[in-house]
Amino acid sequence: MQKDYIGYSGTVTKAVDDVKPRRYNSQRRREQAEQTRERVLDAAANLFSERGFAGASVAAIAAEAGVSEETVYARFKNKRSLLGDLVSRAVRGDDPRPVPEQGGPRAVVAATDQHEQLRIFTADIVLRLERAAPVVAIVAGASRSEPELAELLARLHADRLRNLHVLVDALAANGPLRVGAEEAVETVWALVSPELHELLRGVRGWTRRRYCDWLAASLGRLLLQEGTRR
Amino acid sequence: MQKDYIGYSGTVTKAVDDVKPRRYNSQRRREQAEQTRERVLDAAANLFSERGFAGASVAAIAAEAGVSEETVYARFKNKRSLLGDLVSRAVRGDDPRPVPEQGGPRAVVAATDQHEQLRIFTADIVLRLERAAPVVAIVAGASRSEPELAELLARLHADRLRNLHVLVDALAANGPLRVGAEEAVETVWALVSPELHELLRGVRGWTRRRYCDWLAASLGRLLLQEGTRR
Numbered sequence: 001m002q003k004d005y006i007g008y009s010g011t012v013t014k015a016v017d018d019v020k021p022r023r024y025n026s027q028r029r030r031e032q033a034e035q036t037r038e039r040v041l042d043a044a045a046n047l048f049s050e051r052g053f054a055g056a057s058v059a060a061i062a063a064e065a066g067v068s069e070e071t072v073y074a075r076f077k078n079k080r081s082l083l084g085d086l087v088s089r090a091v092r093g094d095d096p097r098p099v100p101e102q103g104g105p106r107a108v109v110a111a112t113d114q115h116e117q118l119r120i121f122t123a124d125i126v127l128r129l130e131r132a133a134p135v136v137a138i139v140a141g142a143s144r145s146e147p148e149l150a151e152l153l154a155r156l157h158a159d160r161l162r163n164l165h166v167l168v169d170a171l172a173a174n175g176p177l178r179v180g181a182e183e184a185v186e187t188v189w190a191l192v193s194p195e196l197h198e199l200l201r202g203v204r205g206w207t208r209r210r211y212c213d214w215l216a217a218s219l220g221r222l223l224l225q226e227g228t229r230r
Numbered sequence: 231m232q233k234d235y236i237g238y239s240g241t242v243t244k245a246v247d248d249v250k251p252r253r254y255n256s257q258r259r260r261e262q263a264e265q266t267r268e269r270v271l272d273a274a275a276n277l278f279s280e281r282g283f284a285g286a287s288v289a290a291i292a293a294e295a296g297v298s299e300e301t302v303y304a305r306f307k308n309k310r311s312l313l314g315d316l317v318s319r320a321v322r323g324d325d326p327r328p329v330p331e332q333g334g335p336r337a338v339v340a341a342t343d344q345h346e347q348l349r350i351f352t353a354d355i356v357l358r359l360e361r362a363a364p365v366v367a368i369v370a371g372a373s374r375s376e377p378e379l380a381e382l383l384a385r386l387h388a389d390r391l392r393n394l395h396v397l398v399d400a401l402a403a404n405g406p407l408r409v410g411a412e413e414a415v416e417t418v419w420a421l422v423s424p425e426l427h428e429l430l431r432g433v434r435g436w437t438r439r440r441y442c443d444w445l446a447a448s449l450g451r452l453l454l455q456e457g458t459r460r
Contacts, residue, residue: 052374199420203387
């Protein structure tokens, strides 16, 4: 954000400096708070991955991020909600907008050809899965022994299912589907799950390209009518 | 085994009693050893599920099974190989024959219609998945912190992939497939994974019947040529 701001123009920066010092300062504080937040999330991602959820204490996360424990609690409430924010950041990526307002999902809705929609969708989702799958695996792995993580995992499953309704509605707007909307949503939910991503890319070593092609072709065969196929 | 043996005929039992006491005694010993083995496996399944792999000691498993720790070590070498045997038992079921020699897999190979083959396959595999998925989840959950379980998990993945070649070869014997054999095997491997079974049946609450129908239809659409579809 700092970079974007400076990039606007030297003149604007100067004007803000001269005329609205309070606004300038509050923006700097926002930027610093954002940087602290990112540092804590990075530190937590490293430590959860190295030591597991239970093995990474808030004290260790704070030390790794170079902030106080109080700062971590003030920003994230507790370790569980920190992990939840880590998943959200992985799914969202660098774009601060909510996922449905981002470029990829909007392009899926805007496209008028079902196969093109699936290609845009898979290209977008694979990047989110690459970032999110390792974090979701931490949640799933620890959810057996930590009841509050089982709740977080259930919420992640439910959120993902709700978000995928957007894809199925967008496909249905361009032509009939082979199956009912509910089954279509659950089929997409299963096939683009972090679990299947880990199996095919992590265990089987598929490249991003191969996984994308397989996903777009498979979803086309499972969801779309034969007649619409190219 | 006791039941089968007695069932053969009273005469045979009598003859064995009179003429070959050593053979009779060695069979009783085999049966007792088998019963002990099953009791230890049952106890381990309960304790791993309740306390996790790390939390269930061999001493606790022995106590729950009513045998000595030495007996457990003599039968299973160590806790990791005990867990491996637990997965094998879950996949194999009550039938002592290796999976490819059991009724379901042989019927898949014998059938001459590809869709019929997929229906036989899914009806057979769903029962194995119901038994195996919880045990595989224990392996996967603990594999992050226990390197030797990561090896076991890798072996389970590899075994499953190898076994599924039998299905794909049997399908290909009855007609062309839509994709190459390797991609067909990896596609089946992903769709009938314990992970996907847990998502659709555990998380989404699908019935066995619904999961079977979805699996047979989905595999048909992904693997078989359109012309062969009913």
